[in-house]
Amino acid sequence: MTFKIGVVGLGYRIGYLMQVIGQTQKDIEFVGYVDPNPAGLGLVNGEGVPGISVDPSALKTFNPGKPFDSLEELLEKNDLDLLMVGSPNHMHLEHLRIAIKAGVKTFAEKPVVTTEAQTFELLELLQEAGNVDQVMIGLVLRYAPLYRDLIAARDSGKLGNIASIEASEHIAPYHGAFFMRDWRRNSEFSGGFMLEKCCHDLDLYQGLVGKRPKRVASFGGRRSFVPENKPDELADVYQYKPSGWNGSDKVFDSDGDIIDYQTALVEYQDGENLCFHTNMNVPDEFRRFAVIGSKGMAEGDFIRNFFKLTAAENSETLVDKSYEASNLSAHYGADEQMIEDIFNHLRNGAKLPVSILDGLEAGLTAIKLDEARLSGSVVDLTETWAKFDSYKLAKEEVA
Missing domain, CATH: 3.40.50.720 (NAD(P)-binding Rossmann-like Domain)
Known part of the structure; x- marks a missing residue:
């Protein structure tokens, strides 16, 4: 066929x-x-x-x-x-x-x-x-080998009960400048930076905890890509990645309304919490996490490609590994695995590790984080999830 x-x-x-x-x-x-x-x-x-x-x-x-x-x-x-x-x-x-x-x-x-x-x-x-x-x-990123190892550590019981997570997504100046020049610079088109770029990360940690956010708070703004930081001559790095539809050549004086740094605080339904930071002007970029549980700690970085699992009772290193991606990969080896899994799903009905409902939940979390940032308040999501569930749509059992 x-x-x-x-x-x-x-x-x-x-x-x-x-x-x-x-x-x-x-x-x-x-x-x-x-x-x-x-x-x-x-x-x-x-x-x-x-x-x-x-x-x-x-x-x-x-x-x-x-x-x-x-x-x-x-x-x-x-x-x-x-x-x-x-x-x-x-x-x-x-x-x-x-x-x-x-x-x-x-x-x-x-x-x-x-x-x-x-x-x-x-x-x-x-x-x-x-x-x-x-x-x-x-x-x-649900398909990344690193994330699958993190889920395996959770499922093996080596983390115990998860208490807190510290995580980040930091992108380099060339990529940040792209956001300031591309259609994504306007929230009416992109939905905002937290939604457009970081819904990946919000989904990863909601998937890890296995619960939705109960309350969220957030702080952020624009401090790097602003007119007072505009150099006399724009370095090549700021025009390196080409923009597509509705593009612009302006970086520090962009007409967009997206922000370039943000901190998010998330409390999940049983008290687990996440502190997440993003910034789009990080010269030595990284995308890392530290997950702290009652029995152990998991650390990893999707860009620097390592994963480490440490036992709490004796500080023994249980896992310490690195990853290599192919020269075709744009997401640390995850793209090829995603396509493989999707076509296995299409041909054989195999389950996927993430559903459209997961995507909508992560998106709503990002949207509510921006609501919290703009209002300067802690936002409770109880009524949001009640309305979400009123549609009575069940997630497929994931792989």
Whole structure:
């Protein structure tokens, strides 16, 4: 069987995933795409893109299929086995609405939607369709070998009862400058930096704890990419990663409203807590965590590629390992595993480690964190989850 794949929103991310699919999956065909300005087309054509952490020599050339003027036309003229949604975040809901009503199996990039109201609209659509499993979510770090080792440490009992987590996502100045120049700089399009970039991390730790947030608080703003820090001559690093749709060349005097640093405090339903920090101007970037439990401690870093597990009773090192990614990998080895698992799911019905409902929960957490930051208050999520659960949608049993 040849899997026919269509795309709406052929940006850099989906263009890269098309490379991974083309190189790892047999019997697939990209039949067409919808995008008036397909920034990721070069990646499908085997061209390297600055700021995409892939060895250009690892890229191959694939046929992306025909361009179509609308998603409706793409679906009408093709019997798709998979639709990939990589459009700007604020367009996701409309594209998902069309796909769900057409009954097409769909992969949506994160974040799924950009507001609380859109979250509930999508839940209603999924409820009407009666098939939560129709939509998959690109929370790729759930597939990372490092995260799977962290979950194994939890499941083995070596962590004991988790008490607290310290975690961060720090990105380099070239990437921060990209956010200030790209469409993501405007919250109306992206949903804000915490949602756009850090929903990955919020999902990871909610998945680890296995519980939703009860209360959240947050603080942050913009202190790096501001006019008073603008140099007389802009270094190449600030223009290194090209922007796509609605792009700009302004970095320190950007017209965007996103912030460039934020601290989030999360209390989960049984008292476990997370302290999370993000900053988009970190020269020596890292993405690390320390999970403290009653029986042990787990440390890791997705960028520096290590994992360490230490017993509490005697400080014995139980696990100490590092990871190597392929020259095709953009997420520490997780992208290839995600694509492998998704196609195993499509072909054989295998369970996935993350669901669309997980993505919506992580997204709501990010949205409420920004609500807390803007209001200067602690936000209680009890009523939010009660409304979420009123749609009576059950998560699929995950792998």
